[in-house]
Amino acid sequence: MSREGKITYVKESVVGKVDPMRNTTYMVGRISDEVNERQLEERLFQSQRLEALGTLVGGIAHDFNNILNVIAGHVSLMERWRSDPERFMRSYEAVKKATERGANTTRQLLTFARKIEVTTESVRIDDLVDEIVDLLKGTFPERITFHVELDKGIPEISADSNQIHQALLNLCMNARDAIGESGTITIAAKNSGNDFGTRHYLESVAERYVQLSVSDTGSGMDSDTLQHIFEPFFTTKKDGRGTGLGLSVVFGIMKAHKGFIDVETKIGEGTTFYLYFPIMSNFTDEPPRLKEKDELPNGHDELVLIIEDEESLRDFLKTILEESGYRVLLAPDGIAGLQEYRKHTKEIDLVLLDMGLPEMGGGEVLKELVNLNSKVKVIAASGYLEPEVKIDAYDIGASEFLAKPYQTNELLGKVRSVLEGKARRQI
Numbered sequence: 001m002s003r004e005g006k007i008t009y010v011k012e013s014v015v016g017k018v019d020p021m022r023n024t025t026y027m028v029g030r031i032s033d034e035v036n037e038r039q040l041e042e043r044l045f046q047s048q049r050l051e052a053l054g055t056l057v058g059g060i061a062h063d064f065n066n067i068l069n070v071i072a073g074h075v076s077l078m079e080r081w082r083s084d085p086e087r088f089m090r091s092y093e094a095v096k097k098a099t100e101r102g103a104n105t106t107r108q109l110l111t112f113a114r115k116i117e118v119t120t121e122s123v124r125i126d127d128l129v130d131e132i133v134d135l136l137k138g139t140f141p142e143r144i145t146f147h148v149e150l151d152k153g154i155p156e157i158s159a160d161s162n163q164i165h166q167a168l169l170n171l172c173m174n175a176r177d178a179i180g181e182s183g184t185i186t187i188a189a190k191n192s193g194n195d196f197g198t199r200h201y202l203e204s205v206a207e208r209y210v211q212l213s214v215s216d217t218g219s220g221m222d223s224d225t226l227q228h229i230f231e232p233f234f235t236t237k238k239d240g241r242g243t244g245l246g247l248s249v250v251f252g253i254m255k256a257h258k259g260f261i262d263v264e265t266k267i268g269e270g271t272t273f274y275l276y277f278p279i280m281s282n283f284t285d286e287p288p289r290l291k292e293k294d295e296l297p298n299g300h301d302e303l304v305l306i307i308e309d310e311e312s313l314r315d316f317l318k319t320i321l322e323e324s325g326y327r328v329l330l331a332p333d334g335i336a337g338l339q340e341y342r343k344h345t346k347e348i349d350l351v352l353l354d355m356g357l358p359e360m361g362g363g364e365v366l367k368e369l370v371n372l373n374s375k376v377k378v379i380a381a382s383g384y385l386e387p388e389v390k391i392d393a394y395d396i397g398a399s400e401f402l403a404k405p406y407q408t409n410e411l412l413g414k415v416r417s418v419l420e421g422k423a424r425r426q427i
Contacts, residue, residue: 070098101134103405123159125189125210125277126150132168133187140172143182151190157210157277159257167250171214171273174247178218178271186215192276206278209259215272221265229263250275297416299325302349304415306330307337307365308381309357317352317411324412334360338368345373350419355382355393363392370397377418381406 074091081087133146168187175185192211221229230251250273254261258278265271304326308314311332318328329344331337334357341348351369355362362380369376380393383404390401399418402411 064102067098067102071095074098099405120158120160122156123161123164124156125154125164125212128161128164128168129187129189129212132165132172136169136172140176140185141181144176144179145184147184147186149186149188149190154189154191154210155208155279157279159277163253163256167253167275168212168214170247170250175214175216175218175271178216178220180218183217183270186213188213188215191279206258208279209276210279212275212277213272215270217270220267220269220271222267226263226265230261299415299419301325301327302419303327303329303344303347305337305340305344305348305351307334307351307357307362308354309333310354320408320411321415326415333357334362334365337365338372341369341372349377350415351376351378352415353378353380353398355380355389356384363396366393366396366398379414379418 074094077091078088078095081091129148129150133148137146172185172187179185189210189212192209229247251261254275260276262274262276263271264274299321304321306314306317306321306328308317308330309332314330314332318330321328329340329348331340337351337353341351353362353366353369355366357365362382366378366380369378374397376397377399378397379400379402380390380398381402381404382389382393390403393401400414402414
């Protein structure tokens with residue numbers, strides 16, 4: 001009953017931990033208004049993301065400056081070494097690796113900044129661990145080292161990779177704060193049977209789990225602290241360094257994935273958090289092996305209209321497409337692009353459209369292209385990775401979607417598949 005005298009339906013959830021003798025050691029529970037629970041979880045999750053981004057931004061800026069310095073330095077060397085193929089290729093490889101590193105960092109930032117959205121897919125834990133370690137190595141203090149222990153044959157899980165990234169980030173940031181100036185963070189993953197679930201949680205239903213753990217060599221926690229760590233806004237950090245949302249968010253993520261979280265800690269020796277994800281029966285133990293990429297077929301003199309406001313990217317696209325057997329028309333903005341399309345409607349086979357155009361946006365241009373020709377073939381490209389951008393493009397009429405930055409082979413492959421009517425829309 002509410003204060004106003006109205007009947008209110010609430011949702012209660014309680015999770016407890018028991019020792020080997022099945023004695024309850026502690027319990028964590030909450031009562032929430034079902035109507036507002038989802039909104040509160042979204043705000044909590046987004047607030048914690050922003051806190052994490054704020055913590056990482058200094059290290060990210062440092063990392064990007066290093067990347068730019070590598071690129072600028074090797075570009076100048078490439079100008080000097082034009083007549084020395086071996087040295088030229090060495091600098092070329094350095095620039096290529098630097099751009100890949102920058103693209104990966106940008107992708108991670110966009111992942112962490114995105115609002116909460118549960119999108120279940122087949123996820124490889126080892127890939128997620130590699131990505132989070134690559135990101136944090138450049139942002140954490142140099143005297144904090146990472147150690148990774150991954151068993152072979154870890155099966156895929158059905159999960160939201162976006163949220164698992166967030167859970168790992170939260171645990172690693174807590175580990176960093178517990179360590180202080182120097183120490184080691186160990187991230188490990190292995191297969192686990194049902195013994196964990198039946199021993200600790202009555203809700204356990206899966207036959208097998210993937211155990212993902214984050215360990216630190218920090219200060220550890222006492223029993224009083226341990227009883228409150230999953231409560232929202234509980235924090236042991238001083239000087240306003242944390243909101244106390246991190247572990248609460250991790251707890252919520254594991255609940256959403258029908259998994260469990262466990263913790264072991266000892267004063268002066270460190271802490272280990274264990275995340276248990278159920279293994280779905282329709283996933284195999286061995287991750288699928290990638291087939292060697294077939295040589296992409298060249299174009300057959302098809303005409304491609306490129307609508308892109310970034311001049312350097314526009315020139316690159318023109319060069320690579322012409323070298324691959326296509327003819328190309330260029331437009332620096334949406335208005336010019338529509339003018340070109342009206343002039344050559346019957347000749348243009350494909351439109352490569354940037355969704356982030358100034359003034360007349362990509363979405364408006366796409367609508368007008370569809371109005372001019374309901375059968376127009378369009379590949380929409382965007383540097384914004386929110387799912388809504390891709391969904392909107394498909395809804396309006398795009399045949400395919402390219403997330404920037406993209407590889408040359410990915411571009412040419414999608415151009416060919418759209419032209420041949422083999423494109424598959426993937427949300």
